[in-house]
Amino acid sequence: MSQAAIGLPPATGPEALRAENIVKRFGAVTALNGVSLYLKPGEMLGILGDNGAGKSTLIKILTGFQSPTSGTMTVDGKQVALKSVDHARALGIECVYQDLALIPGLSIYHNMFLNREPLRPWPFRLLDNKSMRRRAVEALEDIGVNIPSVDEEVAMLSGGQRQAVAIARAVYSNARILLLDEPLAAMGARESGLILDLIDRLKKRGDLSLIMIAHNYAQTLEVCDRVMLFQHGEVTFQAKSAETSVPELLEVVKRNYKIVRGA
Ligand SMILES: Nc1ncnc2c1ncn2[C@@H]1O[C@H](COP(=O)(O)OP(=O)(O)OP(=O)(O)O)[C@@H](O)[C@H]1O
Ligand SMILES: [Mg+2]
Known part of the structure; x- marks a missing residue:
């Protein structure tokens, strides 16, 4: 061949x-x-x-x-x-890149909507924080990701939790x-296990x-x-x-x- x-x-x-x-x-x-x-x-x-x-x-x-x-x-x-x-x-087609492309200094829910933030209707062209927050909670729950609070900065999360947020973000956008x-890069056995479980649920x-x-x-x-x-x-x-x-x-x-x- x-x-x-x-x-x-x-x-x-x-x-x-x-x-x-x-x-x-x-x-x-x-x-x-x-x-x-x-x-x-x-x-x-x-x-x-x-x-x-x-x-x-x-x-x-x-x-x-x-x-x-x-x-x-x-x-x-x-x-x-x-x-x-x-x-x-x-x-x-959605991708979770090797370097994740999350912004550590922003909250989990802001990261979930990075570059696709919902805006409040005219004339309030501001970020709709309330709706972003609610939808982030729903999206994470939907695929069984357990995170203490979506208000937390991504910087506070472990590698496995960051990966889970990045995957949830990709899935949420109708991938x-x-x-x-x-x-699974740079993850311990327990964190790899959590991500593999998440992937299994998606499958x-x-x-x-x-x-x-x-x-x-x-x-x-x-x-x-x-x-x-x-x-x-x-x-x-x-x-x-x-x-x-x-x-x-x-x-x-x-x-x-x-x-x-x-x-
Ligand atoms: N933008 C770029 N400019 C020049 N060379 C590049 C660029 N991107 C990748 N390469 C080269 O292409 C080759 C393949 O790189 P790639 O990142 O695809 O490897 P990989 O299989 O993902 O490796 P790893 O397991 O380390 O992530 C390497 O030799 C790399 O140096
Ligand atoms: Mg690579």
């Missing part, structure tokens, strides 16, 4: 997302060298790979934050060239395709398709339906989680070889 075909199955049934042959160069650096992937509706895909493998770059392209040097993508089967993050949002860039809703980037192979296999491995800007492995294992993934990484398994 050709290199470009890794990550791409024959087209069977509807797909929430598909990327074909994505190349991204930054000057002399080739961050992505012909990456392809698909995501089925309601599916959760895990992306693994070493630092610098190109994972975040792919996510940034799928959210319209960066344009690919070449390659194409489809959303719900229709070809699109994403012009901006707002364009991707309008198509239901249908949710991309999570290392939601069970059935109306979200998810991609999660992570470094922990065992956790990723446990929570994701399918996994892909990125190495040096290429996809070198993909399989259904039930049909692979941590030792197999480690072996692929060690040998630096490519395996394609019908997934």
Whole structure:
């Protein structure tokens, strides 16, 4: 099978997302060298790979934050060239970036509505704090995030709580395709457990398709339906989680070889 075909199955049934042959160069650096992937509706895909493998770059392209040097993508089967993050949002694609993009000095509820604050009706064109506050409480409760008070500054929250707020913010804006860039980074076992529970609840809703980037192979296999491995800007492995294992993934990484398994 050709290199470009890794990550791409024959087209069977509807797909929430598909990327074909994505190349991204930054000057002399080739961050992505012909990456392809698909995501089925309601599916959760895990992306693994070493630092610098190109994972975040792919996510940034799928959210319209960066344009690919070449390659194409489809959303719900229709070809699109994403012009901006707002364009991707309008198509239901939301992302929780690796650096979260929360503002520590603002309250949780203000962060929930950052750049999409509801305004009070004319002539009071002021931020509608009361409604933001109420809706933030509802959104967090809705997905089972337990936070003492939405009035608290984000700076006061633990890493896991911040991640939960960032995920709630993305889900609240009617995401249908949710991309999570290392939601478990720098978290202890208990906090990772809480975020994994939250992700599991989102999965069970059935109306979200998810991609999660992570470094922990065992956790990723446990929570994701399918996994892909990125190495040096290429996809070198993909399989259904039930049909692979941590030792197999480690072996692929060690040998630096490519395996394609019908997934
Ligand atoms: N804006 C940029 N300008 C120049 N080079 C970049 C830029 N963004 C990413 N790169 C390079 O592209 C490569 C892939 O980076 P990327 O952030 O996608 O890796 P990653 O797989 O997410 O790594 P990590 O696990 O550390 O988050 C790296 O060599 C990185 O230095
Ligand atoms: Mg990254």
